[in-house]
Amino acid sequence: MQDLLTTHNRISPARFVVGNSWSRTIIKTLGLVALPFMITGGALAARTLALSPMVAKSRFISSVDLGKQISVVLALPLKDGKGAADFVKHVSTPLDPLYRQYLTPAEFAARFGGAEEDYTTLKEWALANGLTVVHESVSRTTLTVRGTVDKIQTVFKTRLNDYRSSDGDEFISAGVEPTVPDAIAGKIAGVIGLTVGRQYAPHAKIYKKFGELPDDDATSAHTDAAGGSGPGGAYSAADLRTAYSIPTYGDVSLQTVAIFEQGGYTKSDVETYLQKNKLPKRQVTLVGVNGYNGAIDDLGVELEAVLDIDMVIAINPAVKEVLVYEDGTDPFPVALLDSIAQVADDAKAQVLSISYGEDEWLEGNDSIAAEATVFTQLAAEGINVTVSAGDNGAYGNFSFHNGSILNVSDPASQPYVTSVGGTTLYTGPGAVYGSEEVWNLLGVNLGATGGGVSTYWQIPAYQQPSYVTTNGGSATYRNVPDVSAVGNPETGVAVYSKVNGGWLQVGGTSVGAPIWAGYLSVLNAALNYIGEAQIGFFNPTLYSLGFGYPTNYLYEVVDGSNGNAGIYGTPGFSAGIGYDNCTGTGSLWGSGLAFQVLTSVTQAGSPPSALTGLVAKAVKTSSAKIVWNASTGATGYVVNVFHKVPGYQWNIAQSYLTKKTGIPVSNLTPNTQYAVYVGAVNKSGSSQANITFNTAQ
Numbered sequence: 001m002q003d004l005l006t007t008h009n010r011i012s013p014a015r016f017v018v019g020n021s022w023s024r025t026i027i028k029t030l031g032l033v034a035l036p037f038m039i040t041g042g043a044l045a046a047r048t049l050a051l052s053p054m055v056a057k058s059r060f061i062s063s064v065d066l067g068k069q070i071s072v073v074l075a076l077p078l079k080d081g082k083g084a085a086d087f088v089k090h091v092s093t094p095l096d097p098l099y100r101q102y103l104t105p106a107e108f109a110a111r112f113g114g115a116e117e118d119y120t121t122l123k124e125w126a127l128a129n130g131l132t133v134v135h136e137s138v139s140r141t142t143l144t145v146r147g148t149v150d151k152i153q154t155v156f157k158t159r160l161n162d163y164r165s166s167d168g169d170e171f172i173s174a175g176v177e178p179t180v181p182d183a184i185a186g187k188i189a190g191v192i193g194l195t196v197g198r199q200y201a202p203h204a205k206i207y208k209k210f211g212e213l214p215d216d217d218a219t220s221a222h223t224d225a226a227g228g229s230g231p232g233g234a235y236s237a238a239d240l241r242t243a244y245s246i247p248t249y250g251d252v253s254l255q256t257v258a259i260f261e262q263g264g265y266t267k268s269d270v271e272t273y274l275q276k277n278k279l280p281k282r283q284v285t286l287v288g289v290n291g292y293n294g295a296i297d298d299l300g301v302e303l304e305a306v307l308d309i310d311m312v313i314a315i316n317p318a319v320k321e322v323l324v325y326e327d328g329t330d331p332f333p334v335a336l337l338d339s340i341a342q343v344a345d346d347a348k349a350q351v352l353s354i355s356y357g358e359d360e361w362l363e364g365n366d367s368i369a370a371e372a373t374v375f376t377q378l379a380a381e382g383i384n385v386t387v388s389a390g391d392n393g394a395y396g397n398f399s400f401h402n403g404s405i406l407n408v409s410d411p412a413s414q415p416y417v418t419s420v421g422g423t424t425l426y427t428g429p430g431a432v433y434g435s436e437e438v439w440n441l442l443g444v445n446l447g448a449t450g451g452g453v454s455t456y457w458q459i460p461a462y463q464q465p466s467y468v469t470t471n472g473g474s475a476t477y478r479n480v481p482d483v484s485a486v487g488n489p490e491t492g493v494a495v496y497s498k499v500n501g502g503w504l505q506v507g508g509t510s511v512g513a514p515i516w517a518g519y520l521s522v523l524n525a526a527l528n529y530i531g532e533a534q535i536g537f538f539n540p541t542l543y544s545l546g547f548g549y550p551t552n553y554l555y556e557v558v559d560g561s562n563g564n565a566g567i568y569g570t571p572g573f574s575a576g577i578g579y580d581n582c583t584g585t586g587s588l589w590g591s592g593l594a595f596q597v598l599t600s601v602t603q604a605g606s607p608p609s610a611l612t613g614l615v616a617k618a619v620k621t622s623s624a625k626i627v628w629n630a631s632t633g634a635t636g637y638v639v640n641v642f643h644k645v646p647g648y649q650w651n652i653a654q655s656y657l658t659k660k661t662g663i664p665v666s667n668l669t670p671n672t673q674y675a676v677y678v679g680a681v682n683k684s685g686s687s688q689a690n691i692t693f694n695t696a697q
Contacts (some may be wrong), residue, residue, distance in 0.1 A: 047185055049178045053172070053362060054197030058163040064172055065116070066150040068158065071134060071290060072193040073337055074122055074143045075370035076114035082110040088379045088416065089461075092537040094544065096604050097440035100533040102382035105138040105345050112380075114140035118187040127184055130153050133292050135338050138345040141373045142291060144338055155181060156194060171199045171331060189373075190366030196331040200262050201356045202304035203388045205447055205508040207489030208232065209501040218677065227427050230277070232493030234505040235486070237277040237314030239431035240493065240500055244485070246315055247520060247593040247655035253528035254320035255521040257312050258287075258349035258383075259514065260356065261340045263328030264294040265305035265418040267369040272496040279317050280677045284309055285344070289339045296499065297328050303497045306515045307506055308355055310495050315518030319463055323349055332358060333367040337374065337412070342387075344377045350524050350534045352378065353517035354387045354417075355510035357409035359396040360456050368410050368456055375416035382536035384517045385417040388452025388509035393442050394572025394581075395560040405570050406452050408480045413454040418538050420478045420512040420581045422449035422487020423557055436574050438560025438582040439488035439507070445487050448562045449509060451581040453572055454478040462543040465578075471580035482539055484557060484583035519590055526598055528655050530636035535597070544583060545596050553596040554586030563626045591640050591653035597640045598657075599679040599686035607685030608634035614678055616693040621670035624695065627662035629682035631687055641665055641673045671697040 064070075080082050080100035088621020090098040101109070119140040122132055126145040131152075135144035149160050157181040158178040164170050183523045199536060210232035230236030240246070270284060286294045296302045307323065312322055325342055336356065343352050379384055389412045390396060396407030412419040426434040440448040457478035459465065465475035473479040486493070489507030496503050535541065545553055562582045573581035603605070613629035626639065639656040656663050666676065672695050679686040 007267050008107050019316070027105070027539045030263060039687055039689045046114070047180050047182070049180065049191055049195055049616055051175070051177055051365070052173045052195045052197040052364070054165060054173060055163060055173055058165045059173070061162040061164055061170070062212055064149045064160040064162055066148060068149045069146055069333050070149055070152050070172070070193065071144055071146045072152060072191060072372065073334055074145065074188050075190040075192060075366065075373070076118060076141050076187070078112045078141065078144070078191040078373060078376070078653070079115050079407035080112050080322070084376050084380065084574065087112070088124065088376060088537065090378050091380060092540045094541060094600065095604060100382065100536055102533065102536060103380045105347050105377070105381065108377050108380050109139045112139070113569045115139060119143065121187060124145065125362050131155070135341070137341045139377050142337060142341050142554065144334070152431040160195060167496070169198060172197060174195065178546060189561055190370050192337060192370055193331065193334045193369050194332050197362045198358055199331050199691065200298050200301055201332040201358050202262065202300050203355050203508045203510040204300065204304045204307050204392050204506055205391060205489045206303070206500070207446070207492050207505045207507055210503040210505070212470045212502045228494065229431065231503040232494055232505055234492055234494035235425070235431070236494060237279055239427070240314055240515065240621050242431040243427050243433045244515070244588045245379065245433070245653050247522055247591055247657070248655040248657070249523040250316040250525050250531070252657055253316035253509065253525040255316070255319060255351070256321045256323060256349045257319055257517050257521050258323040258325055258343050258352045259308045259323055260336060260352065260354045261301060261308065262332065262335050262356065262688065263298050263301035263304040263305065264296040264326060265309065265324065266296065266498060269306045269496050269498055270309050270513070271457055274313065276496070277314065279313055279493070280603040282313050282319055283321040285321060285323050287323050287325045287342065289325055289335070289342050290330060292327050292329055294326060295328060299500055301328065303500050303506065303509060304355055304612045306497050307495050307510055308353060310515035311511060312353065312518040316521045319518065319521055320394060332356065333363060337370055340374045340378065344374055344381060346595065347381055347383070349383060351450050351513045351517045351520045352383055352385045354385065354411060355513050357388060357390055357412050357656040360454060361407065362397060363410040365456070371411050372414055372416070375414050376410070379416045379537040382451055382534050384520055384536060384538045385415070386513045387412045387417045389419045391420045391422070391508045392450060392589045393440065393448035393564070394452045395563070395568050396450070397593065405568060406572070408452045409450050410455055412450060412478050413457060413478055415457050415460045416537060418514050419482045419584070420509055420515065421451050421481035421484035422507070422509040422512055422582060423484050423587055425486040425491045429540070429602055433555065434505060436555060436557045438562055440559060440562055440564070441488065441490065442564040442567060447485055447508065449484070449582055451480050451562050453478065453581065455499065460539070462540045468579045471576040472580040472678070473579060473581050479579070479581055481584040483516060483554065483585055484587045485515045487512050516588065521587060523594055523597055526594065526638070532602065532683060544601070553589065553593045556586045557583040590653040594641050595638055595677065595679060599681050600687065601685040603683040605684035606633060608680035608682055608687045610630060611678060611689045614676070614689040616674070616676050616691055618693060618696045621696045622668045623666040624665055625662065625669060626678070627678055628678055628689065633681045633682055637661070638679045638681060639663055640677045643669060643672050668695045670695050
């Protein structure tokens with residue numbers, strides 16, 4: 001199928017074609033390098049904690065009420081961090097004997113989790129000092145305690161204050177360097193919650209408000225930029241599935257997707273979106289973290305929550321359940337850490353989406369390292385995590401930068417997540433995919449896709465330097481993002497949030513993370529159908545596809561940058577052929593990527609026998625019957641039917657999954673040439689055949 005999928009054999013609209021002579025590189029290495037702290041991390045060495053950089057850059061409001069309840073996370077190191085990293089490498093590497101042999105939470109805890117005696121000691125210490133344990137992790141890597149400000153200040157010898165940043169955000173943080181008590185300093189790897197710099201960290205961006213549109217969508221209120229069929233002219237759920245060629249086999253094995261939120265959402269908002277987009281009702285379940293009850297405390301978070309839920313169901317209408325993990329009480333670092341730990345402990349979801357983030361240097365080493373420990377557990381359990389790359393271009397939160405103008409976002413830069421950048425999406429009639437370029441509206445204060453180079457994490461082995469450095473990436477440190485999808489607010493999606501004004505056109509990398517999460521749940525359904533486990537941590541597989549050139553199976557984004565030297569004094573990163581630090585390996589071509597993943601070798605053994613007898617016969621003017629002979633050893637068949645539209649690519653596809661030796665195909669265009677690719681698949685590879693045929697006039 002590579003002859004069809006290779007970029008130079010797909011036709012793009014003339015206005016988006018860009019010539020380039022750069023050569024393609026081949027990746028030969030999979031797996032992960034040893035990661036700092038997460039692998040070698042031990043007990044907390046320093047007895048004092050550095051203040052958040054935001055304290056010096058924000059205005060003091062007042063001391064915090066001594067009776068206010070505050071949560072603090074005590075992070076423990078894994079007892080065998082190197083062993084955990086090695087296991088993730090094996091379980092995520094195709095052809096490894098342990099590939100996709102995932103652990104349960106209890107198994108991970110037994111093999112790699114924090115020391116039981118230390119965990120017990122910490123709980124006893126908390127109770128002895130008047131603190132309440134509000135969250136325990138099965139892996140014994142996080143212990144969250146809560147107490148009054150008076151108690152917390154006494155225990156950690158600090159002073160907690162209310163601050164307001166220059167952009168108006170209010171937060172609580174220590175104004176005196178906290179001291180870690182001797183009784184626990186030798187047993188923990190970090191303390192999270194005392195030195196934070198932000199209460200909420202969602203990424204959703206509103207471009208335009210349409211209000212409560214009537215049935216005709218109030219055409220006079222239409223946006224002037226997007227070309228969708230949704231309310232106000234923004235992209236609908238059907239538009240996204242068409243543009244990104246999403247396969248329809250999400251119902252062959254129902255999947256569960258988790259999302260992280262910092263607060264509640266309005267149930268009727270989601271119902272309005274589903275009804276308007278003619279989507280089936282799906283189970284959406286609140287999972288309150290640290291006792292949170294789902295209250296709506298922040299309008300930006302409410303919008304983020306409904307956007308995330310909507311995008312998951314938009315891409316996979318057959319999703320079994322969306323689990324919404326909410327902690328709206330605690331500041332971002334605490335809420336994120338406890339929520340992802342709860343996802344890992346519950347082990348109910350196969351994919352987790354996170355549309356939040358903060359600059360690495362603002363998030364702090366303790367938080368980054370503690371998150372990494374939990375992401376290790378998630379990868380070991382086979383739960384892939386998609387994360388928004390950020391909405392401030394290559395610069396991050398520039399107004400608060402620490403001397404390093406280029407910044408990337410955490411947790412997007414974590415090595416065990418799939419980071420998602422943002423694009424500007426152009427479509428033709430009927431939402432047919434046209435092209436994408438890097439989302440960059442920094443000049444008009446509408447943001448740009450995050451992306452760049454981590455200052456914390458070494459480069460993981462799945463990012464082969466010869467590949468990721470083609471367009472200015474690092475050969476030494478983790479490059480962000482890994483993939484991309486629509487993010488430009490001007491070509492955004494339509495969602496409904498009553499408290500935010502009704503129907504809205506929304507953008508940000510918050511759109512892309514749940515789009516990819518929904519898509520990976522579709523892939524997982526297909527894998528389960530043919531007898532495979534879920535895809536698990538996706539990056540090693542992603543970067544190994546296409547003989548080391550993943551963009552053979554993704555939409556390649558070669559135009560644009562995520563910087564503005566005129567404003568910031570230094571350029572960001574530029575797109576180009578191959579990997580780039582704006583859109584990663586490319587944007588989502590769902591049918592092509594699915595065919596490649598499903599036909600790839602995952603375990604040693606014999607692939608199905610040769611696929612023979614492939615015939616496609618037109619039936620009437622808009623349908624056909626495709627048949628083939630049974631292939632010995634096949635556990636299923638994946639079928640892609642493509643047709644070429646003048647001026648566009650060979651990417652307009654219908655994708656099918658079956659255990660039979662034939663399928664009917666409908667909704668075809670009369671008098672049109674189609675290409676049919678069929679792969680007989682099992683765990684050891686595939687046998688493939690292809691033909692072309694013409695529909696009747």
